[in-house]
Amino acid sequence: xxxxxxxxxxxxxxxxxxxxxxxxxxxxxxxxxxxxxxxxxxxxxxxxxxxxxxxxxxxxxxxxxxxxxxxxxxxxxxxxxxxxxxxxxxxxxxxxxxxxxxxxxxxxxxxxxxxxxxxxxxxxxxxxxxxxxxxxxxxxxxxxxxxxxxxxxxxxxxxxxxxxxxxxxxxxxxxxxxxxxxxxxxxxxxxxxxxxxxxxxxxxxxxxxxxxxxxxxxxxxxxxxxxxxxxxxxxxxxxxxxxxxxxxxxxxxxxxxxxxxxxxxxxxxxxxxxxxxxxxxxxxxxxxxxxxxxxxxxxxxxxxxxxxxxxxxxxxxxxxxxxxxxxxxxxxxxxxxxxxxxxxxxxxxxxxxxxxxxxxxxxxxxxxxxxxxxxxxxxxxxxxxxxxxxxxxxxxxxxxxxxxxxxxxxxxxxxxxxxxxxxxxxxxxxxxxxxxxxxxxxxxxxxxxxxxxxxxxxxxxxxxxxxxxxxxxxxxxxxxxxxxxxxxxxxxxxxxxxxxxxxxxxxxxxxxxxxxx
Amino acid sequence: xxxxxxxxxxxxxxxxxxxxxxxxxxxxxxxxxxxxxxxxxxxxxxxxxxxxxxxxxxxxxxxxxxxxxxxxxxxxxxxxxxxxxxxxxxxxxxxxxxxxxxxxxxxxxxxxxxxxxxxxxxxxxxxxxxxxxxxxxxxxxxxxxxxxxxxxxxxxxxxxxxxxxxxxxxxxxxxxxxxxxxxxxxxxxxxxxxxxxxxxxxxxxxxxxxxxxxxxxxxxxxxxxxxxxxxxxxxxxxxxxxxxxxxxxxxxxxxxxxxxxxxxxxxxxxxxxxxxxxxxxxxxxxxxxxxxxxxxxxxxxxxxxxxxxxxxxxxxxxxxxxxxxxxxxxxxxxxxxxxxxxxxxxxxxxxxxxxxxxxxxxxxxxxxxxxxxxxxxxxxxxxxxxxxxxxxxxxxxxxxxxxxxxxxxxxxxxxxxxxxxxxxxxxxxxxxxxxxxxxxxxxxxxxxxx
Numbered sequence: 001x002x003x004x005x006x007x008x009x010x011x012x013x014x015x016x017x018x019x020x021x022x023x024x025x026x027x028x029x030x031x032x033x034x035x036x037x038x039x040x041x042x043x044x045x046x047x048x049x050x051x052x053x054x055x056x057x058x059x060x061x062x063x064x065x066x067x068x069x070x071x072x073x074x075x076x077x078x079x080x081x082x083x084x085x086x087x088x089x090x091x092x093x094x095x096x097x098x099x100x101x102x103x104x105x106x107x108x109x110x111x112x113x114x115x116x117x118x119x120x121x122x123x124x125x126x127x128x129x130x131x132x133x134x135x136x137x138x139x140x141x142x143x144x145x146x147x148x149x150x151x152x153x154x155x156x157x158x159x160x161x162x163x164x165x166x167x168x169x170x171x172x173x174x175x176x177x178x179x180x181x182x183x184x185x186x187x188x189x190x191x192x193x194x195x196x197x198x199x200x201x202x203x204x205x206x207x208x209x210x211x212x213x214x215x216x217x218x219x220x221x222x223x224x225x226x227x228x229x230x231x232x233x234x235x236x237x238x239x240x241x242x243x244x245x246x247x248x249x250x251x252x253x254x255x256x257x258x259x260x261x262x263x264x265x266x267x268x269x270x271x272x273x274x275x276x277x278x279x280x281x282x283x284x285x286x287x288x289x290x291x292x293x294x295x296x297x298x299x300x301x302x303x304x305x306x307x308x309x310x311x312x313x314x315x316x317x318x319x320x321x322x323x324x325x326x327x328x329x330x331x332x333x334x335x336x337x338x339x340x341x342x343x344x345x346x347x348x349x350x351x352x353x354x355x356x357x358x359x360x361x362x363x364x365x366x367x368x369x370x371x372x373x374x375x376x377x378x379x380x381x382x383x384x385x386x387x388x389x390x391x392x393x394x395x396x397x398x399x400x401x402x403x404x405x406x407x408x409x410x411x412x413x414x415x416x417x418x419x420x421x422x423x424x425x426x427x428x429x430x431x432x433x434x435x436x437x438x439x440x441x442x443x444x445x446x447x448x449x450x451x452x453x454x455x456x457x458x459x460x461x462x463x464x465x466x467x468x469x470x471x472x473x474x475x476x477x478x479x480x481x482x483x484x485x486x487x488x489x490x491x492x493x494x495x496x497x498x499x500x501x502x503x504x505x506x507x508x509x510x511x512x513x514x515x516x517x
Numbered sequence: 518x519x520x521x522x523x524x525x526x527x528x529x530x531x532x533x534x535x536x537x538x539x540x541x542x543x544x545x546x547x548x549x550x551x552x553x554x555x556x557x558x559x560x561x562x563x564x565x566x567x568x569x570x571x572x573x574x575x576x577x578x579x580x581x582x583x584x585x586x587x588x589x590x591x592x593x594x595x596x597x598x599x600x601x602x603x604x605x606x607x608x609x610x611x612x613x614x615x616x617x618x619x620x621x622x623x624x625x626x627x628x629x630x631x632x633x634x635x636x637x638x639x640x641x642x643x644x645x646x647x648x649x650x651x652x653x654x655x656x657x658x659x660x661x662x663x664x665x666x667x668x669x670x671x672x673x674x675x676x677x678x679x680x681x682x683x684x685x686x687x688x689x690x691x692x693x694x695x696x697x698x699x700x701x702x703x704x705x706x707x708x709x710x711x712x713x714x715x716x717x718x719x720x721x722x723x724x725x726x727x728x729x730x731x732x733x734x735x736x737x738x739x740x741x742x743x744x745x746x747x748x749x750x751x752x753x754x755x756x757x758x759x760x761x762x763x764x765x766x767x768x769x770x771x772x773x774x775x776x777x778x779x780x781x782x783x784x785x786x787x788x789x790x791x792x793x794x795x796x797x798x799x800x801x802x803x804x805x806x807x808x809x810x811x812x813x814x815x816x817x818x819x820x821x822x823x824x825x826x827x828x829x830x831x832x833x834x835x836x837x838x839x840x841x842x843x844x845x846x847x848x849x850x851x852x853x854x855x856x857x858x859x860x861x862x863x864x865x866x867x868x869x870x871x872x873x874x875x876x877x878x879x880x881x882x883x884x885x886x887x888x889x890x891x892x893x894x895x896x897x898x899x900x901x902x903x904x905x906x907x908x909x910x911x912x913x914x915x916x917x918x919x920x921x922x923x924x925x926x927x928x929x930x931x932x933x934x935x936x937x938x939x940x941x942x943x944x945x946x947x948x949x950x951x952x953x954x955x956x957x958x959x960x961x962x963x964x965x966x967x
Binding site: 030032040048049056057058059060061065067070072073074075076077078079080081082096098101118120121122474491494497510511512513515516517 | 704705706707708709711712715791792793794795796797800801802803804896897899900901902903907908909910911925928929930
């Protein structure tokens with residue numbers, strides 16, 4: 001719990017400049033620039049701290065002095081470390097594994113990935129430098145400049161970090177994951193074979209105990225195959241692979257290690273030969289594997305039978321009066337129950353888009369290909385399953401309607417939802433899991449339309465505690481006011497409220513605890 | 518961080534008397550605010566007219582900022598206005614003035630800052646400030662009188678305005694300007710050289726600060742010596758202030774005892790500490806400046822040694838109303854803290870009194886009940902984080918940090934249950950207190966609702 005009032009760019013050592021503000025000549029002699037800032041998170045989306053990355057000085061034609069300023073989870077300034085790197089170095093990703101903090105930088109001039117590690121005493125360890133191929137570098141550079149580079153660093157608690165990147169092998173771009181130990185263990189790497197004609201994406205799901213679980217997605221158009229790999233995180237050796245079965249397509253969204261040490265994989269299942277990025281799913285599933293890859297159990301929950309008993313199903317996953325539900329996360333509690341967190345959506349006509357299309361046509365303009373349709377996103381749905389994956393309850397948490405124009409008007413509502421999800425169009429932000437207290441927080445940003453009152457933006461969280469779900473919300477001031485407010489990721493069970501005063505150009509940050517009555 | 522931003526600019530115009538440190542119903546505004554501001558305006562204008570520095574514009578800008586800051590503090594409820602405290606302080610001041618007729622006391626304004634941090638300050642514009650925390654720290658009136666003498670000495674020696682003048686002159690000197698220009702012209706290593714240059718200037722200015730503190734001690738002692746107070750108490754007051762340089766909040770609150778109830782037992786995990794990114798005891802900073810050179814005040818031992826040369830005589834300290842005033846100030850301080858939502862400090866002081874002596878007045882019990890009722894309200898409305906400072910793994914103030922950690926660890930339901938259990942347990946002691954009755958009722962309703 002904290003508050004900080006400070007000038008936004010001056011959280012670093014340069015409070016000094018303020019003391020010299022009486023003299024312009026003096027103030028201008030310093031020439032530092034803030035490059036970027038963000039949260040440092042762990043496996044459970046728990047914020048362990050924040051960083052601010054600065055360019056401090058020009059050392060020579062080629063090199064620059066940089067500084068990274070670490071704040072703890074309560075925003076206390078705990079360390080400022082300086083280092084020299086090539087001009088144009090960019091910070092891509094940060095991670096914390098309870099033993100160390102790792103930062104991934106892109107050295108633009110040398111086309112290198114530079115991994116910097118700071119131990120628990122804030123001492124800098126030896127850098128890891130990875131030479132990138134031109135093609136790979138170009139992709140990383142463009143995506144990072146567009147702010148679309150996915151996270152490439154994953155913490156393995158008390159063991160090390162996994163870097164997920166692309167490299168070149170036999171002149172082909174392939175995917176690779178590499179493990180950098182922080183516990184004295186051994187380095188390992190795993191390369192994924194090139195698959196002609198398909199876009200291969202590696203998505204790490206879980207790193208826990210001795211396991212590293214990832215999915216390999218192979219896409220061609222809307223046809224996507226998803227394989228699941230379970231790797232021994234200590235050695236890099238593959239434990240088992242669960243290959244995509246066209247007769248039983250599955251979209252895997254989550255995994256975890258059960259208290260018995262088994263591996264559970266969760267997601268949605270489809271009818272045989274379905275295209276999972278296009279077709280409607282038949283329901284949700286959970287498959288449990290033994291540590292050597294044998295299927296111990298598989299449970300399914302179907303829309304048609306199980307959900308229909310609680311909500312009226314029109315066809316497949318489309319529910320009467322509800323539309324569809326997009327599941328963002330599936331969380332398992334200590335009691336063995338599962339909670340699937342989703343949002344209700346419908347594909348609707350976009351009145352503005354249609355009007356624009358008519359106007360465009362009347363004016364003799366080109367063909368408008370997008371904007372006629374939109375996704376109308378409404379309430380949050382939480383499905384509760386027991387340990388055998390039998391649907392026990394569905395709880396609906398009311399939210400205001402959000403309308404997001406579809407990126408493409410063609411395709412199924414599911415495909416549109418996937419596209420909207422990819423660009424962060426849903427109200428869902430992220431979930432945090434508090435393993436110690438057996439709680440989770442599913443966070444949303446909501447726009448409430450209120451009777452006899454101005455509409456309000458709210459940060460809304462659904463909290464699971466002691467087997468019950470409750471809701472808490474924080475209203476955020478209207479965006480037109482002189483103070484702009486944004487909810488940002490905070491430490492477990494908290495939200496960081498960022499208030500920016502446009503007039504005073506000052507920022508005010510305070511952590512607020514999310515309430516359980 | 519707040520400290521850096523707030524303290525450094527103040528260095529330009531204010532001498533913190535004695536290192537650093539933060540109020541029954543409390544008035545945060547004087548009855549005559551307009552006329553008070555008018556007097557401050559007049560003093561300000563008079564001071565503008567007396568600027569002799571070649572760089573008049575720059576000096577004027579600092580005076581203007583100082584004046585605006587003071588008026589803003591008056592409007593921001595930083596000061597408290599209390600007849601009893603003012604009368605008491607005026608009686609001490611009168612003794613000082615009577616013994617030292619050469620003091621130019623016209624338009625002097627002494628304000629009480631609600632801060633619990635023991636400190637006093639001279640602003641250089643005939644305005645002085647005494648933090649309520651200072652009264653709580655000191656042991657007798659004699660010590661308090663010495664500190665007032667020290668602050669008056671700062672004014673008489675024109676330390677604040679002279680410091681502004683000296684700094685502006687220095688910053689506009691040919692040598693400084695040409696060095697700054699040279700650094701600015703550098704293509705490479707500009708910030709590194711710039712920081713080194715600023716460091717030298719800062720150290721030089723702060724060294725001067727430390728020198729004038731010794732001067733204020735010396736002249737302040739001359740004023741003090743002419744009164745009938747015990748001379749030796751001057752050194753004792755410095756010693757007390759020196760002791761809080763390391764840690765201010767010295768009492769460890771036994772939360773698991775004072776907040777343990779049969780109806781709602783204390784839970785160990787309410788005291789769980791947070792882990793941090795780094796296992797370090799102090800901030801790691803590659804740009805760190807020498808801490809000793811950044812001190813605004815000389816070491817206490819050095820100050821005591823300097824006063825020793827003036828051979829302070831020991832005499833009996835007369836028993837007066839100081840302890841009564843101190844008790845009154847504690848009440849005022851806790852009420853002001855609750856009014857301003859500073860519930861961490863309010864809980865610390867109230868529980869510290871309760872654990873120190875079970876026979877303390879019902880006031881402190883009443884306040885604890887009020888604190889939990891207010892804490893519930895602020896937490897419920899997500900406003901508690903705005904009013905309670907951050908938990909820190911690096912702070913030397915472990916005791917107040919533990920209170921903050923405890924508050925942070927509590928869930929909403931814990932707050933209402935602890936508050937209610939506390940009221941049930943201490944109802945007999947505090948039932949006559951209106952604040953207790955109101956808080957008890959509120960907490961009872963909250964618990965019955967669930």
